Amino acid sequence: MAAKIIDGKAFAADVRGRVAEHVAGLQRDHGLTPGLAVVLVGEDPASQVYVRSKGKMTVEVGMHSEEHRLDADTPEQELIALIEKLNADPAIHGILVQLPLPKHLDEDLVINTIDPAKDVDGFHISNVGLLSTGQKSMVPCTPLGCLMLLRDELGSLSGKDAVVIGRSNIVGKPMAQLLLGDSATVTVAHSRTKDLAEVVRRADIVVAAVGRPQMVPGDWIKPGATVIDVGINRIDAPEKGEGKTRLVGDVDFNSVSQVAGAMTPVPGGVGPMTIACLLANTLTAACRANNLPEPEGLTA
Numbered sequence: 001m002a003a004k005i006i007d008g009k010a011f012a013a014d015v016r017g018r019v020a021e022h023v024a025g026l027q028r029d030h031g032l033t034p035g036l037a038v039v040l041v042g043e044d045p046a047s048q049v050y051v052r053s054k055g056k057m058t059v060e061v062g063m064h065s066e067e068h069r070l071d072a073d074t075p076e077q078e079l080i081a082l083i084e085k086l087n088a089d090p091a092i093h094g095i096l097v098q099l100p101l102p103k104h105l106d107e108d109l110v111i112n113t114i115d116p117a118k119d120v121d122g123f124h125i126s127n128v129g130l131l132s133t134g135q136k137s138m139v140p141c142t143p144l145g146c147l148m149l150l151r152d153e154l155g156s157l158s159g160k161d162a163v164v165i166g167r168s169n170i171v172g173k174p175m176a177q178l179l180l181g182d183s184a185t186v187t188v189a190h191s192r193t194k195d196l197a198e199v200v201r202r203a204d205i206v207v208a209a210v211g212r213p214q215m216v217p218g219d220w221i222k223p224g225a226t227v228i229d230v231g232i233n234r235i236d237a238p239e240k241g242e243g244k245t246r247l248v249g250d251v252d253f254n255s256v257s258q259v260a261g262a263m264t265p266v267p268g269g270v271g272p273m274t275i276a277c278l279l280a281n282t283l284t285a286a287c288r289a290n291n292l293p294e295p296e297g298l299t300a
């Protein structure tokens with residue numbers, strides 16, 4: 001049986017539609033426009049594309065969008081000063097500093113300078129602590145997007161065996177916390193995991209967030225499992241012509257789609273959900289900042 005392909009692009013469009021409706025209501029009833037500021041340091045071309053598409057979608061849902069582009073060699077103090085200015089700006093409800101940062105900048109320091117209430121990435125230590133203790137927080141966008149897709153696909157995650165491959169602070173660890181919060185039995189695998197194939201074979205739910213193109217083959221997957229592919233890897237595609245590239249995930253789509261019950265594609269899976277959840281988090285932050293009721297179904 002071929003796997004059902006989970007349409008993250010359509011799901012994300014639906015989430016953005018719900019965000020847009022709520023934003024229109026905030027404007028109509030309270031004269032409030034949620035605002036998102038994205039900070040990009042340096043000229044990484046992949047990041048630029050991503051930042052541009054975020055800006056476009058922010059405006060599409062009716063929000064205020066700001067982009068702050070700084071030179072790659074910007075001194076740390078200057079970046080910190082910008083974040084402090086955005087922290088104090090009442091028109092800004094969400095702040096995202098695009099990662100990774102150039103090496104001379106202390107990523108932890110920069111992230112922890114963001115007002116936790118405006119930390120729409122959910123990377124501030126205070127949000128990390130709130131999430132891991134089951135308290136209301138800002139939830140990281142990519143794991144939140146994965147959770148929405150899993151809940152939609154499976155209903156309850158309670159008692160399911162889940163394996164997260166990858167333990168980064170931005171995907172793997174918060175994903176594990178969210179799965180645990182939904183009462184899955186969670187294993188977090190990483191580069192030192194012994195016999196990864198055997199670990200993955202036990203899983204009803206596999207979330208791959210490794211950054212290695214097509215690393216997970218079909219024969220690691222338990223028949224019928226749900227597979228969420230977070231990886232975004234650009235590889236050469238000589239079949240498309242000289243010098244051309246294409247995007248692939250961390251999962252080998254062709255073999256896994258023969259075995260899994262359902263899986264996300266790349267592109268068109270988790271990626272669009274990340275951006276939709278960023279907008280949802282910005283809306284949530286704007287509501288909380290103004291003591292207004294939060295949108296339903298758009299947070300964990």
Ligand SMILES: NC(=O)C1=CN([C@@H]2O[C@H](COP(=O)(O)OP(=O)(O)OC[C@H]3O[C@@H](n4cnc5c(N)ncnc54)[C@H](OP(=O)(O)O)[C@@H]3O)[C@@H](O)[C@H]2O)C=CC1
Nearest residue numbers: 142166167168171190191209210211230231232270271274
């Ligand atoms: N779709 C989206 O919206 C997003 C996609 N991404 C993509 O997701 C992927 C992961 O991103 P991110 O978490 O930031 O990556 P990191 O590089 O920060 O983390 C990768 C993790 O994978 C583990 N790992 C590396 N090699 C292996 C291996 N051979 N076997 C098992 N585990 C391994 C590492 O283990 P160890 O800790 O031991 O080194 C590490 O924990 C990337 O492709 C990235 O582009 C990221 C963010 C958003």
Ligand SMILES: Nc1nc(=O)c2c([nH]1)NC[C@@H]1CN(c3ccc(C(=O)N[C@@H](CCC(=O)O)C(=O)O)cc3)C=[N+]21
Nearest residue numbers: 096097098099100121232267268269270271272274275
């Ligand atoms: N502070 C911070 N927060 C992030 O959330 C963050 C970050 N830094 N740094 C980089 C990663 C990567 N990331 C992606 C989001 C969407 C797509 C996405 O929409 N991808 C499309 C394809 C896009 C294309 O065609 O290039 C898809 O998968 O269908 C990809 C990657 C967020 N990240």
